[in-house]
Amino acid sequence: MPYEKELAAAKKAATLASLQRVLLQSDVHSKSDKSPVTVADYGSQVLVSFVLERELPSVPFSIVAEEDSGDLRKESGQDTLKRITDLVNDTLANDGSYSVSPLTTEDVLRAIDNGKSDGGSVGRHWVLDPIDGTKGFVRGDQYAIALALLDEGKVVLGVLACPNLPPTSIGSNQLHSSNGVGSLFFAKVGHGAYTQALDGSTETRVHVTDIENPEEASFFESYEAAHSSHDLSSSIAEKLGVKAPPVRIDSQAKYGALSRGDGAIYLRFPHRGYREKIWDHAAGCIVVSEAGGIVMDAAGNPLDFSKGKFLDVVAGIIVTNQKLMPSLLKAVKEALNEKASSL
Ligand SMILES: Nc1ncnc2c1ncn2[C@@H]1O[C@H](COP(=O)(O)O)[C@@H](O)[C@H]1OP(=O)(O)O
Numbered sequence: 179m180p181y182e183k184e185l186a187a188a189k190k191a192a193t194l195a196s197l198q199r200v201l202l203q204s205d206v207h208s209k210s211d212k213s214p215v216t217v218a219d220y221g222s223q224v225l226v227s228f229v230l231e232r233e234l235p236s237v238p239f240s241i242v243a244e245e246d247s248g249d250l251r252k253e254s255g256q257d258t259l260k261r262i263t264d265l266v267n268d269t270l271a272n273d274g275s276y277s278v279s280p281l282t283t284e285d286v287l288r289a290i291d292n293g294k295s296d297g298g299s300v301g302r303h304w305v306l307d308p309i310d311g312t313k314g315f316v317r318g319d320q321y322a323i324a325l326a327l328l329d330e331g332k333v334v335l336g337v338l339a340c341p342n343l344p345p346t347s348i349g350s351n352q353l354h355s356s357n358g359v360g361s362l363f364f365a366k367v368g369h370g371a372y373t374q375a376l377d378g379s380t381e382t383r384v385h386v387t388d389i390e391n392p393e394e395a396s397f398f399e400s401y402e403a404a405h406s407s408h409d410l411s412s413s414i415a416e417k418l419g420v421k422a423p424p425v426r427i428d429s430q431a432k433y434g435a436l437s438r439g440d441g442a443i444y445l446r447f448p449h450r451g452y453r454e455k456i457w458d459h460a461a462g463c464i465v466v467s468e469a470g471g472i473v474m475d476a477a478g479n480p481l482d483f484s485k486g487k488f489l490d491v492v493a494g495i496i497v498t499n500q501k502l503m504p505s506l507l508k509a510v511k512e513a514l515n516e517k518a519s520s521l
């Protein structure tokens with residue numbers, strides 16, 4: 179079966195990265211674009227790179243990943259580098275699947291730098307967001323480890339590990355895992371989307387909701403208003419006739435929740451000047467598509483992951499089922515036109 183080994187390796191990598199035990203509020207640093215990064219973001223990138231290299235030793239290796247080692251190579255980054263190295267070694271030792279001598283700080287820097295690839299339309303590239311939704315992670319809310327594989331510019335498999343998303347469906351007031359077990363979602367092109375609890379229970383196939391009436395639909399959007407315009411999504415929801423208030427959660431956990439029918443629509447309208455990255459959508463996009471949903475930009479184009487690390491989308495990203503997409507696109511067009519004429 180195509181991509182079977184790769185999917186098994188990706189599940190193992192994302193699951194291991196989700197087992198890092200960290201003190202949440204500590205170790206938050208600011209990157210040059212002012213967004214936060216934590217010891218766990220780096221640790222997760224190291225663990226995923228380590229597991230993929232171990233599990234797929236014969237394959238040439240390319241990863242397009244969010245984090246880089248620049249700040250950790252500076253004098254001021256030495257403490258953080260040491261903490262990342264300890265965290266990764268603790269996680270590997272607790273898991274026990276790999277008998278290796280502890281990684282050195284050099285090994286850690288090298289593993290982070292494996293993520294330097296530019297991607298593109300030729301060959302195979304892994305696409306990794308080691309912690310997607312860092313702000314959610316720091317708050318103790320939703321976040322995801324998001325890993326996908328591109329082959330000739332197309333997403334062929336994706337895995338989302340969501341440590342704080344309960345394995346049973348969420349309502350708007352039950353967003354947290356009550357027993358501490360999170361959810362894993364995975365999909366391979368042409369083979370459907372599946373979920374299982376992050377502690378390894380049996381897998382079940384997932385489908386997006388088959389709701390046709392927008393009045394029965396609920397929608398997801400970013401928790402952070404700085405990441406996506408809440409005004410625009412409420413205007414779209416109103417035009418469409420959605421009655422329920424928005425369900426705001428961080429990260430690609432939104433794609434996971436949508437793939438199993440917890441909500442019907444995901445609206446994302448980043449503010450002017452922000453460019454979407456492939457690692458923020460590749461895994462979520464294949465999980466939802468294989469669950470029967472559709473992911474498009476606000477002009478109705480499919481997402482193109484073949485152009486390097488950026489996704490050039492028109493205006494925003496919208497996700498829903500086949501039945502609701504035509505009326506959603508119409509509402510989006512109207513809301514965008516209104517916004518343009520009011521400026
Ligand atoms: N100014 C911004 N606008 C939109 N998205 C952003 C912005 N800054 C960071 N992001 C990224 O948006 C995603 C989270 O979106 P949300 O949780 O709102 O759906 C994350 O990938 C986050 O990066 P990161 O991976 O560093 O957390």
Ligand SMILES: [Mg+2]
Pocket residue numbers: 213214215244312
């Ligand atoms: Mg980040």
Ligand SMILES: [Mg+2]
Pocket residue numbers: 307309310311457458
């Ligand atoms: Mg992200």
Ligand SMILES: [Mg+2]
Pocket residue numbers: 219244307308309310311312
């Ligand atoms: Mg991230």
